[in-house]
Amino acid sequence: MTQSDDIRFKVVINHEEQYSVWWSDRPNPPGWQDEGTDGTRKECLDHIDRVWKDMRPRSVRTAQSATQGA
Numbered sequence: 001m002t003q004s005d006d007i008r009f010k011v012v013i014n015h016e017e018q019y020s021v022w023w024s025d026r027p028n029p030p031g032w033q034d035e036g037t038d039g040t041r042k043e044c045l046d047h048i049d050r051v052w053k054d055m056r057p058r059s060v061r062t063a064q065s066a067t068q069g070a
Helices: 041-051 058-069
Strands: 009-014 019-023 032-039
Touching: 009 041, 019 032, 019 041, 032 041
Parallel strands: none
Antiparallel strands: 009 019, 009 032
């Protein structure tokens, strides 16, 4: 176990459905909500890698879908 394994992190998500890792013992940055996953930094990053398949912000995906559907 390394020293960094002692630090707990959580996955946070913003209104654009973008993910990030944040320290578990700190308040979320403005505009970010808990996603529900916590663990080591690596565990959190591995989770984000599994679930975040389309890195475009939600507003861009929505706009592109509307343009393609028109």
